[in-house]
Amino acid sequence: MDDLEFHTRAHTDPFDEEPDFLNALAGREDRHNLLHELRQLDENIRAVSENIDIPVRLRQTLAPPPAETRSWLSQRAYAIAASLLVSVGLVVSTLQFRPSASELALHDAMLQHVHDEAPRYEQSTTPISWLEVETVLADAGVSLQQPTGDERLIITFAKVCGLGGSLRGAHLVTMGKNGPVSVILVRSPPLGRSLDVKDSRFRGRIVPADDGNMAVIGEHAEELGRVEQIITSNVEWSI
Amino acid sequence: MNLKESLRNKMSEPPVNRPLILGNNRRKRYESLVDNFYQDVFRYAYWLTRNPAIAEDLVQETFLRAWRSFDSLQSDDAAKAWLFTILRRENARMYERYRPELVDIDDVSIEEDDRNEPDQRQKLSELHKAIMQLEKEYRDPLMLQVGGGFSGKEIAEILDLNNNTVMTRLFRARIKLREIMNPGAVGDESGHEAQEELC
Known part of the structure; x- marks a missing residue:
């Protein structure tokens, strides 16, 4: 051969x-x-x-429909009512819970970006000046007040980044309790709701704001609520 | 059982290792079908859609369709391929034409596996990402073969392709994966360029 x-x-x-x-x-x-x-x-x-995570309740949702013992007329009425109910439920759940294409695109762009940048920001452990942070934020059309006291942020990485090909945003990294926490601020149409972000390594949330979206993303073990609260309270979107 | 059969079976091992219940009890047969295959079906739906939420909806719709047309399943041996075919059809009907193909979606539902060392976890995470980067036409047959345990002939039937096309796509899928994982390493091997021209 x-x-x-x-x-x-x-x-x-x-x-x-x-x-x-x-x-x-x-x-x-x-x-x-x-x-x-x-x-x-x-x-x-x-x-x-x-290793793909099987949804915990998936098996329960796959049970066959209950056996039908009703009369033909009641069966028909039941079927129509059930269809209507299912349709309304599906529409509502689709509208409310299934991420839209734009939400998915932003979700993917954020996660992809954090993965891409991780090797770089993990090397940057020295705090950078707030002036440098402000310069990056201004480039991205955002401003952030440096909180005072316990809430003061130590930023080790700040870059203006492209996200998903067309978006431009500020990527800051601060140190959490267990490792780096990324804060990404993007001027883009705000999402209609907060969106959880999760993959094998990272988790976090994209939160809509006045004129853009903010993501706080860290490793799985990281406590992100504090950083999210600090950023939310101090961010301002420039015109 | 030879080595090949052993490995193939291992790759598609059902979550509960029991045979499908034979006979005419429709409900029990269906429940047995679900127990045996729902995890494999979900995994394939995940690779197909690259989105766990959509994959979950798709699996529910697939089994609902399977229940409705359960009488058309002639042989329990063909059950898995039958389910995968329904799933593909439902995906085309429900999502494919409405949902943009999202590039570079990451591994949003990989479980942490404590059995693996950090290096191995990192390697698997990179491989997951690489599989996601494969074009659908290559990812699809590869995951049917490796993840689903299907033969080339079965894959050809599920994908409605001829056998040679499936073989070519499997070849290219592995070449591309290796190139993504080890850029530059594959082109040096003898025969690679020549084979690329064959397809």
Whole structure:
């Protein structure tokens, strides 16, 4: 078997057990190594898939509908009423609880940005001057009063950043109890409600404000409420 | 059972390791179907939609449809592929045309797994992100094969593609994943460029 065929078959199915494929491994360490890598990749893909969080109540919602014992007429009336109820419920729940495309886009942009910037802000542990912070905020069309006393913020990272391709915002990082906490302030149409942000590493919330949106995002163990409250109380959106 | 079968089965292990209940008791058969497959169906819905909330809705709709048309399921052996096909159809009907394809959505529902070391967790997190970056046409067959445990022929039926196309997409999916995970490393291997021209 030539290298091209082996390469193709290994990538198509690393667990190919056809004799000609397995025989092609004999005396070829490079092929063994490639196959080992591809099998490990498959094992890791499976591990990633199995780590997906299954919603706790999902199983309960999949029960079959109750058995029908009513008369034809009552069944029909019941079906119509139930359909109406379900439709109204679906519309309401869809409108209220399912994130809209714009909410999802902002959610994704915020999380992606924090992931992208984490290697940089994790290197910045020295507090920067408030003047530098104000300069960044002004560039993004936001101003923030430095709180006093216990609420005083120590900022270790401040940059004007692009988010999701078209948005521009200020990304500040302050130190929380357990690690860095990102505060992202973006002038964009405010969301209709607060939106939780969560992935395997980070969690937080996007909060709509007068003329924009504010996200406070930290590692899972971080207490974010205090930072959110401080920022909310002191932020002003410039014209 | 050979190595391949063993690994494939391991990849698609049902949450409760019990056979589907045979016979005519519709309700019990359905409950058994749900117990065996709802987690796999949810995971596939997640990869398909890249959004856990939409995936959850999709799974509910899928099983509702499955219940309504349960009598059309001829063989319990085909149950999983049957569910995945319903799910794909429901996704196309309910969401695909209304929802913009969001690029770079991150792994919003990965569980913390204490069994893994931090390095391994980081690696899996990067892999999750890389899978999300794959184009749908590559992600789809790969997750059906690796996550769902389906053969090439079954994937071709579920995706309504011919077998060669599925094989090509599986090949490219792994090449692309490796390129994302180790930029520059894959192109040096013999045969890679030639195979790319085949597709």
